[in-house]
Amino acid sequence: MHIVVVGLNHRVAPVEARERLAFTKTSLEEALARLRPSDGSCPYAPEGVILSTCNRLEVYVLAPSLADGQRAVCRFLEDCHGEPRETFQPYLYTYTDEEAVAHLFSVAAGLDSMILGESQILGQVTEAMERALACGAAGKVLAALFRHAVEAGKRARTETAIGRGATSVSHVAVELAQKIFGDLSACHVLLVGAGEMAELAARALVAYGAGSLSILNRTRERAERLAAEIGARPLGWERLEEALWWADIIIASTGAPHAIFRPENVGRALPLRRNRPLFFIDIAVPRNVDPEVARLEGVYLYDIDDLRAVVEASLAERRREVPKVKAIIAEEQREFMAWFRSLDVVPLIVQLREQAERVGQAELERALRRLDDLSDRERKVIEMMAHRIVNKILHRPIIRLKERAGGCDGYRYAEVVRDLFGLDGKGGPA
Amino acid sequence: MPQVLFNLGTVLYAVSGYLYLTGWLAHRRRELRWAVYALLGSVVLHAGAVASRWLTFGFPFLTLREVLSLYAWLLALLYLTIEWRFGYTVLGVLVVPLGASTILVGSLLPPAHEPLLPLLQSPWLMAHVSVFFAAYAAFTLAFAAALAYLLQERALRRRQVAWRLPPLAVMDGLSRWSATAGLLLMLAAILTGSAWAERAWGTPWVWEPKQVLSLLTVAVYGLYFYVRHFSHWSGRRAAWLVVVGFVSVLVTFVGAELLAPAGLHSFLFR
Numbered sequence: 001m002h003i004v005v006v007g008l009n010h011r012v013a014p015v016e017a018r019e020r021l022a023f024t025k026t027s028l029e030e031a032l033a034r035l036r037p038s039d040g041s042c043p044y045a046p047e048g049v050i051l052s053t054c055n056r057l058e059v060y061v062l063a064p065s066l067a068d069g070q071r072a073v074c075r076f077l078e079d080c081h082g083e084p085r086e087t088f089q090p091y092l093y094t095y096t097d098e099e100a101v102a103h104l105f106s107v108a109a110g111l112d113s114m115i116l117g118e119s120q121i122l123g124q125v126t127e128a129m130e131r132a133l134a135c136g137a138a139g140k141v142l143a144a145l146f147r148h149a150v151e152a153g154k155r156a157r158t159e160t161a162i163g164r165g166a167t168s169v170s171h172v173a174v175e176l177a178q179k180i181f182g183d184l185s186a187c188h189v190l191l192v193g194a195g196e197m198a199e200l201a202a203r204a205l206v207a208y209g210a211g212s213l214s215i216l217n218r219t220r221e222r223a224e225r226l227a228a229e230i231g232a233r234p235l236g237w238e239r240l241e242e243a244l245w246w247a248d249i250i251i252a253s254t255g256a257p258h259a260i261f262r263p264e265n266v267g268r269a270l271p272l273r274r275n276r277p278l279f280f281i282d283i284a285v286p287r288n289v290d291p292e293v294a295r296l297e298g299v300y301l302y303d304i305d306d307l308r309a310v311v312e313a314s315l316a317e318r319r320r321e322v323p324k325v326k327a328i329i330a331e332e333q334r335e336f337m338a339w340f341r342s343l344d345v346v347p348l349i350v351q352l353r354e355q356a357e358r359v360g361q362a363e364l365e366r367a368l369r370r371l372d373d374l375s376d377r378e379r380k381v382i383e384m385m386a387h388r389i390v391n392k393i394l395h396r397p398i399i400r401l402k403e404r405a406g407g408c409d410g411y412r413y414a415e416v417v418r419d420l421f422g423l424d425g426k427g428g429p430a
Numbered sequence: 431m432p433q434v435l436f437n438l439g440t441v442l443y444a445v446s447g448y449l450y451l452t453g454w455l456a457h458r459r460r461e462l463r464w465a466v467y468a469l470l471g472s473v474v475l476h477a478g479a480v481a482s483r484w485l486t487f488g489f490p491f492l493t494l495r496e497v498l499s500l501y502a503w504l505l506a507l508l509y510l511t512i513e514w515r516f517g518y519t520v521l522g523v524l525v526v527p528l529g530a531s532t533i534l535v536g537s538l539l540p541p542a543h544e545p546l547l548p549l550l551q552s553p554w555l556m557a558h559v560s561v562f563f564a565a566y567a568a569f570t571l572a573f574a575a576a577l578a579y580l581l582q583e584r585a586l587r588r589r590q591v592a593w594r595l596p597p598l599a600v601m602d603g604l605s606r607w608s609a610t611a612g613l614l615l616m617l618a619a620i621l622t623g624s625a626w627a628e629r630a631w632g633t634p635w636v637w638e639p640k641q642v643l644s645l646l647t648v649a650v651y652g653l654y655f656y657v658r659h660f661s662h663w664s665g666r667r668a669a670w671l672v673v674v675g676f677v678s679v680l681v682t683f684v685g686a687e688l689l690a691p692a693g694l695h696s697f698l699f700r
Contacts, residue, residue: 158459172591176586176591178597179582179591180586181597181599182597182600183597183599274662275663275664277665297664306589309589310589313591
């Protein structure tokens with residue numbers, strides 16, 4: 001029995017191919033039910049889990065071989081989506097056993113994500129497992145595999161810095177604001193102009209607890225519309241100078257061709273601010289804040305390039321953590337594979353045969369000791385008989401075990417045999 | 431027995447300092463948690479050691495070795511309060527190794543302990559010494575916070591955001607709070623000292639080097655108090671003033687020993 005994953009992701013497949021195969025919440029239910037119908041049969045594979053996110057679709061199955069697994073998943077995807085396999089097959093990748101395990105663990109750790117180390121995927125992996133378990137599509141093996149994957153993903157994020165640092169401009173804005181003000185609940189955010197990225201940054205600040213948000217725009221209607229939409233206070237342009245007295249975080253993104261905030265007007269406001277720090281986020285191009293403003297005491301100015309540089313820096317930092325994450329993945333993979341190998345029937349059959357032969361050999365020797373005056377021929381006949389009995393008794397169980405191993409619940413047969421014959425199992429997964 | 435408790439406490443203090451450093455550098459939260467437990471254990475053990483000493487020998491903070499351990503103990507106590515209140519561990523990276531090395535330096539000194547002249551045995555003396563070192567501990571914390579502030583402010587200006595430093599506003603508030611507390615404690619210490627001197631020698635003030643230098647320290651923190659409350663200096667300039675204040679604390683403590691090695695305030699004379 002092998003673990004096989006067949007799938008595609010943002011690296012190998014264009015969005016057209018990904019959306020053809022994507023599952024919605026309801027179509028995922030149907031697909032899982034198709035994978036494991038309620039009559040207990042398993043038309044495609046004995047176990048299956050579907051991981052479907054906007055960047056990837058992967059189907060994990062247990063299969064007798066790589067080729068079988070690949071065929072089964074293609075057939076399954078065809079049946080689910082009604083698309084001929086030619087439309088998606090060229091994009092598919094397939095991994096088996098160690099590679100499949102390492103692949104899932106990398107996915108869970110965020111190494112395979114569009115934004116390296118992002119954490120959403122861990123929740124999606126957990127959810128994929130839970131859904132497959134709920135409808136019986138995932139069994140003991142894949143459930144253990146996914147539990148290990150979640151564990152690997154969690155370890156990667158706590159033991160390395162793969163998930164650290166802000167990776168979007170609006171998160172950088174939040175992180176910087178927290179570095180200056182600590183708790184944002186006493187902070188007044190002022191949005192000047194209404195570019196899309198500025199709006200995102202303002203929303204992020206509010207989401208992280210900023211005390212209030214005001215919007216100042218040249219055309220008051222626009223400010224009012226946006227303010228109503230994101231729950232902010234609209235202000236007319238004439239309030240600009242006054243706003244410098246009380247605003248703590250100013251996000252500037254107007255289309256003005258010259259600087260709105262200059263050392264003169266900002267400097268005038270500073271004594272009135274009693275030197276509370278002032279944080280400018282200048283997202284406009286051309287810039288709305290004169291760079292000279294940053295020289296004023298207690299004023300911090302970041303323009304769009306600075307913010308992007310921070311994003312780049314934290315991504316570079318994350319890239320440096322990849323080897324550490326890979327080491328964790330390798331460790332978890334070894335642990336899981338040791339357990340998975342213990343489920344295999346081939347070593348079990350060897351053990352079974354060895355045990356039977358040991359018994360046969362011991363009994364043979366005992367019998368031969370009692371019969372002293374045997375001719376060589378007689379001796380040979382008795383020896384042959386002992387071997388034959390052992391082989392004939394074992395013959396059918398071994399054939400059946402080999403057959404059943406590839407079917408539904410194959411590992412259960414192995415477990416039963418191990419239990420009945422007292423062959424030592426190597427313990428369960430951690 | 432007190433010595434065993436004390437040594438154990440010292441080891442825990444050193445372990446805590448080490449854990450703060452490595453835990454912060456390698457950002458391992460578990461180590462930082464153990465660091466707090468170790469420091470807490472150290473504070474308890476030292477308290478036990480001091481209490482049992484006090485019961486046997488009387489007031490236990492007279493030699494240099496003893497006051498250094500008192501300082502480290504107060505520093506740890508104050509720091510633990512701050513960490514519990516604000517949840518930032520970065521000050522511990524600075525403060526705990528400092529406290530640990532103070533104790534270690536102290537324990538290298540001879541443990542001489544003679545009964546105090548009856549003339550000097552007075553609750554005023556006990557209050558004077560204890561409150562003085564409480565002021566030093568508060569100033570040390572204010573200094574650590576100011577240093578963290580200056581590093582964070584520099585990092586923000588240079589756009590080095592990867593530094594894991596606490597927020598400016600929090601460090602500013604902490605520094606202001608500790609410096610003010612230190613100033614008040616120092617004034618109280620000077621008053622109790624004078625009261626004691628009045629009883630012991632008949633004069634409250636003798637213009638001895640340590641006294642003069644202490645006035646300098648009071649002046650620096652007094653200036654800080656004034657600018658923070660009445661003239662609204664920016665955080666950066668105020669933080670520098672706290673750094674200057676701490677230098678003057680060091681000068682007061684070390685300088686007085688050098689200028690007047692056998693003076694009234696010398697801890698080495700025993």
